[in-house]
Amino acid sequence: MFPQKGQANPDRTENTQLIPAVQEFSAADFAHPEVAELDLYHKREKIYTRSIEGFFQRIRLFTGWPLLVGYFCLPWLQWHGHQAVLFDLPARKFYIFDLVFWPQDLVLLTALLIIAAFALFLFTSLFGRIWCGYSCPQTVWTSIFMWMEQKTEGSRNQRIKLDQAPWSAEKFLRKFSKHAMWLGFAFITGFIFVGYFTPITTLSIDFFSGSAEIQAYTWIAIFSLLTYLNAGWLREQVCLYMCPYARFQSAMFDSDTLIVTYDKARGEQRGSRRVHDGEKPANLGDCIDCQLCVQVCPTGIDIRDGLQYECINCALCVDACNSVMQKVGYAPNLISYSTENRMAGKTSKLLRLRTVGYGAALLMMCTLFIVALTEREVTDLKIIRERSSLYQIQNGNIENIYTLKLGNHDKQAHRYTISTDMENGILLGPMHDGLVSTIVESGEVISLPVRLTVPQTAWHGHNMDLQFSACIADDNTVANAGSCVHHESRFTGPAI
């Protein structure tokens, strides 16, 4: 269902020299196959997009700008004494407003990514590639860069002329100011990006006073350069050759998926004409073959060739065609958002097995995610058994040594008491007081070696499962069960 580039119009790929179709083969053809040599690679043809205004472009402004502004403003926000959104990699702590994430919460990130993937599946099967057209950073940044291009080098025709013209002071000035603007914007983008990983207020002071760490400069340079290359030079090449989503989207599409489509039945036979207020020549369809839909396309395709993997559902061609249809007095939506079924005269439903399934899966995962997020323990307990010996016998006791890793992920310090459910077991902590108890500061992980001893006289001769408990007991009182975390381990001893 995805005709690739140039299927309906094969001679569009100008650089591919097609040989005339051979109808009948003779033995001579195989003996001397006279076929043209084709280059395995082709040079990118620069796309000069014409800017266009229209209904969907206004919508794109409303989706693009908030994302852009959000990206630039978020790191500057402070929240209860720390940067509201900060991914502190050296300290291995992620701050997102009130939440603090630790390395062991990585599974939540995995869950979040799976949820994001399913959201993409759901929205793709409903509305096609609206992510690509309306909110993908590649699209948003490319739009900004195109706007700058427009401001410095002029409209589509002016840009084509400028590129063909010999070098002159004006051409240099226009090109220079374009790249300066691009680099400037790319730098701000890169700087803000690094600001998500290191406190941005100190970064901005250190950066401009020259005292920031060399890594900060390096990463800002890398991200600035990549932004400049991606949004300025590569543009649609990213969507066409790098983005995996463009390639696997067909798995989510069906005949009821919203796509940008050209009404072939109405448009053909296309042809230019003199138009007098809605008048239609008898031998022609509604398409006046003005090429505007091709000129505005940021990925350089002709939507009239049918659905193509290059199409990012940005609806620029819809707006372009509608403006032309209005001018010539024809009905709008010769190119429009529609579905395969609707184009075939059938009806399309939003609720179908595929969308309901994706929706249900998404809802379930979101619920589980929120539950997991709110049920996170503030205490983290891990048990590492002694590596050098399984058990030892001293003074009539069988002894096992464990190292407890006790982490306090709360915002305040806690006193913890450690206990086991081992029958006849005596737990010896570092302080010999029988009751093993320790204070763990907020955000700290301590390792606490303990020795569990069982009298040989009470030993049954087989290894036993046991459970360690760490309970919050801030005022040295016996803790209630709700403030405890548990961890399984094992006690080993000699067989009798």
Next chain:
Amino acid sequence: MSNFWSGWIIVLTLGTIIGMFWLLLGNRTRPGNEDAKTGHVYDGIEEFDHPLPVWWLYLFILTLVFALGYLVLYPGLGSYKGLLGWTQEKQWQDENEKLDAKFNAQLKKYAAIPVEELAKDEKARRSGQRIFSAHCATCHGADAGGNTGFPNLRDQDWLWGGSPDRIVETITKGRKGSMPAWKNILSEQQLNDVATWLGTAEAAKKPPAGAQVFATYCTACHGADAKGNQLLGAPNLTDNIWLYGGGLGEIQATILNGRNGQMPTHENFISPEKIHLVAAYVYGLSHTE
């Protein structure tokens, strides 16, 4: 690496890279077919044979140029050492130096504080604990509680002395504790007597003959009162703490065959500042407030 194998690797590596260059550049074109399709048909779906973007070719070439640059700078071509002179060992040393530079300031501060004071500093104890886990826990246990043959460091019983200076000395220089074997000297009766005399806690049940054997043979090291001698590492035999087990059989085995305990020297692995810090941790284990 012998010259033959060095040459073998050089030829293979460079040959592969040159082959890749040829594969990329010598095959830039192919015979065209009439419909620009690959000829693959799956369920009626045909595959176009579109050319790749040319910057992919440039990326391919870039990887090969990178490989050549890497081979010039780093060891990769047989026994050629590379311009940068990089080795795993050097990198390990560099990283160690970086870490030392990072922690030395704090370690020097700790080194200026006497062990008794440092043992009360919670943060210093935590740092010391990490050094202990790395260098000491294998024998003495993660909790420093010891094992048969390896002394418990959390009690008040010290073989070589529990003062800060003695602990530092023990860690730095190591110790060798030697109990001679008595099987050719003591009769079986004497062995039983002295072992029973030592291993029995209640004074009334101690056989007097054992005391005589002890006074004759053992007092030189363990002292007349059997309380040991920390200069020799001779253990106190009256506190019911037994390094090699306190059962009658175990005590007999110790006397009969002797014991050789060894604490390895650490001055070659751990800096004096770190020894100071781990000594403070060990000292703190038996000196809790």
